Amino acid sequence: MARKGYPGGMTATPTPPPANPAAPPLPGAADDWLRLDQQICFTLNAASRAFNGVYRVVLKDLGLTYPQYLVMLVLWEHGALPVKKLGEQLRLDSGTLSPLLKRLEAAGLVRRERSARDERSVEVRPTEEGTALRRRALAVPRRIVAATGFEIDEIRDLGARLHQLTTALDKAADGA
Amino acid sequence: MARKGYPGGMTATPTPPPANPAAPPLPGAADDWLRLDQQICFTLNAASRAFNGVYRVVLKDLGLTYPQYLVMLVLWEHGALPVKKLGEQLRLDSGTLSPLLKRLEAAGLVRRERSARDERSVEVRPTEEGTALRRRALAVPRRIVAATGFEIDEIRDLGARLHQLTTALDKAADGA
DNA sequence: GGCCATTTGGTTGTGCGCAATTGAATTGTG
DNA sequence: CACAATTCAATTGCGCACAACCAAATGGCC
Structure with missing residues (x-):
């Protein structure tokens, strides 16, 4: 296999519980919880990957991956940023950003240079070419x-709800 | 850097547009679209990773990763399945599942054996230990x-909406 | 039986996501 | 000034996601 389409018609939700409000097998039943869990965690995961897939197709023309596109969006908006700030905006750490930014630099879309004021910091700024790409990104x-x-x-609305969700999850992850 | 927390307080949404319904700077303005795009694609991505983070913490006790947990959920529900079916349920292909299933097998949670009826097919079934793990997963x-x-x-509700979204995106990705 | 398209998993290569470590630069403190 | 703690980026290691390619098994067809 290993093909792109999902020939069988892709259920996307394994046996979606009919959500029969009349006769659920006891709302507190553990099996039910497990199935709901399956529902939501799987669904969000699948939606994220589906989104990724669409971006992959659309961004192929620009020669960007989805995360690279996110980085460029931030740079187009803010001009130039140290890696640290970029990471805060995108919720990504250096382990992810360093190689990604190197690839963007290799592609000629970005330059990285040590800050003069603080030699620890690396400023990332779009090149001429990188800035020009914005027009096509529109x-x-x-x-x-x-x-x-x-x-x-x-x-x-969906975005707002997801943002709210992310905030709650981050808090929970830190707390636990 | 490269640490887990996002010390600065993590904006999660770079400059969330105030969603001022009264005076948007021209609804058709390209900049606006780009910012909305930034909003939604970033937000979904971030929510997915935040979810992943919480599962990572919660699942550490079980010795499972998030995708491995998803596989086990399906196996607990269906008993035993060929890799193909598993892939349809989870929306994953063999390139992802093969190594993942090997790791689950190495962990003793799963067995993989060629089907007698069809030598191309590999049946994946939870071991005793894998089945037992379900109790803790509850x-x-x-x-x-x-x-x-x-x-x-x-x-x-969120799940339903995301499911709808995934369906639409899959259709679009195939079509485009 | 012989041939060929299809189905099914596996493998390889690239890129993302994150934990953990390292190393250099900076800041704080005595 | 010396020394410790902190900050920042890079690197390493592991796992997931997906495209592309591959080999074996199957099934239809003549």
Whole structure:
């Protein structure tokens, strides 16, 4: 196998529980919890990968991967940033960013240079070419939104909810 | 850097547009689209990783990673499955599953054996130990749900929406 | 039986995500 | 100034995700 399509028609949710509100096998039953868990954790994971897949297709023209695109979005917005700030914005650490930024530099989209004020810090700034790429990137969002089949407001709402979720999860992960 | 916490307090959404419904700077403005794009694609990505982080913590006791847990969930539900079916359920291909299943086998949680009926197919079935692990896994969902800070219904609703999203995105990725 | 397309897993290569370590630069303190 | 603690980036190691390619088994067809 190892092919892109999911021929069988891809269930995306293994046996989605019919959500029969009338006769659930006891709401507190552990089996039920486990199935709900399967539902939600799997679903979010799948949605993320599906999104990734669409971006992969759309971004191929720009020669960017999805995370690289995220980095460029931040750089287009802020101009130039130290790796540290970039990591805070994107919620990524140096282990992920260092090689990624090297690839962007190899592609000629970005330059990395030690800050003069603080030799520990590395400033990342888009090159001429990197800045120019923004024009072509303007076509991306529409295609993505179209692919979702959602209305703008729905997307915004979903985004807000996910943001809220992320905040709660981060707090829980730190606390535990 | 390269540490787990995000000391600076983690913005998670770079400059979240105030979502001011009264005076948006022209709804069709390209900049706006790009920022919305940044919002949604980043947010989903971040939520997925945050989820992953919480599962990482919770699953450490069981010695499972998040994707391995997903595999075990399916196996607990269905008993034994060929790799192909597993891939359909989980939306993963052999390139991901083969090494993952080997690790689960090395951990003694799973056995893989060629089907007698069809020598191409490999049946994956939980071992005694793998089946036993289910009891301990029953504690997981509650902790996850608690970490989200969401009500069950909210989670269900979010799940449904994400499922819908995934379906649309898959269709778009195939079509494009 | 012989041939060929299809199905099924596996392997390789590239890139992301994160924990842990290292090393240099900076800051704080006596 | 000397010395310890902190900050920042890079590196290493492991696991996941996916494309591309491969070999074996199967099934239809003549």
